[in-house]
Amino acid sequence: MERIWKIEGEFMRNPDLRLEDVREIREWLQTQQHIPHISEFEIVLFLHSNYYELEATKMTIEHYYTCRTSYKEFFSNLDLNSKGLLQAHEAITLTVLPNPTPEGYRIIFGRLNNTDPSKFNLAHCIKLFFLFVDALLLEEGTIEGLVLAFDMTGAQIGHVFKLGLFTVKHGLHYIQEGFPIRMKQIHFFNLVSFIDKILAIVRPFMKQSLWDILYLDPKIEDTYDCIPPDVFPTDYPGGTALSVRELHEISYKNLFKYQNYFYEAERSKVTDENLRDKKSKWWF
Structure with missing residues (x-):
């Protein structure tokens, strides 16, 4: 890098x-x-x-x-035009929000873009998330910390059946043991009624240190206790950033600046x- x-x-x-x-x-x-x-x-x-x-x-x-x-x-097939990554881009919105928290933490915001569970592949979505983290580090170097804020609006019980155990295990292992960034907070907001079923899948693979920074916020207003509302997209009360739709397109296009780096990372x-x-x- x-x-x-x-x-x-x-x-x-x-x-x-x-x-x-x-x-x-x-x-x-x-x-x-x-x-x-x-x-x-x-x-x-x-x-x-x-x-x-x-x-x-x-x-x-x-x-x-x-x-x-x-x-x-x-960490293979990191071509942004590959079927898997394009599928992930279609399924979810991921973006680094323009403004940090008051503590200086950068925020990666996520939300389902297509709510059809058949369009959701967890491994491809995690791969896309890791590419956003790599791009953030390339652009900014060391940062005070990283916050993940994910809106669960539109999630269906069918998504739970797409949470493969090995995919969850491997993704959490890398985040907990190999991430070259300080993970500060993970927020899931606008919770769904079956959140307990999701937790039953992921909890066995989470260390206490990661569990301690996980926030389950019934509504986004609960997230505002940690993240000021103005940093969110305009789709949310008090948000001043671009809309989710605009950020969805801009952020993925921005990743193409680093396509050659992703190719080289896959090789070396x-x-x-x-x-x-x-x-x-x-x-x-």
Whole structure:
């Protein structure tokens, strides 16, 4: 992941970021022959997401590349014109809202675009979400934190049957163990009556730390306790951002700026398992 603007800016705005820590991670990586080359910017992202704890950073790097190697349903066929990603774009709206929270957290907003369960493929939608996260990091570098706000309007019981267990397990594993970003809040609002059935599927794969930042908001007004209303699209009370329809089209088109990066990531951000030390503590 190469940053749009220079790495020096990261040291200026992150006083806890130390060059010595970057060097230590670089030296450790030289002993991990199965992990591909990692840029200095990527090391900074991993350090920042782990609050500069070195051992936690190493584990996140290991999980990041192992997940991207193993979970083909999310990290292969990253062509934005592919059938799967176009299907995801048709099924859901995902967008980074223009304005952050008062704490500086960036918000990825989501909502069903097509409410027909037959059009919904969870793996493709998670893949699209991960591409939005990658694009956000490329554009902005380290950020205070990430908030996911998903409107459940239009969800049907048929969607529950599309929540494959392995897809849920793999997606949550990557988010909890390999995400190079600080996950701060997850909001599901305008809840549906069968939310308990969804929770029964996802809860077994969630660590307590992720469960603790999950907010189940019956109405969007409950979400406003954490996220100011003005950051939302104009479709919502008090919202001042563009409409959901406008954001739906603009945001997907914006991803095409990074298509070459996505191609390269698919090729290079994988481990070489033939070089992994099976006796290492990093083998899992």
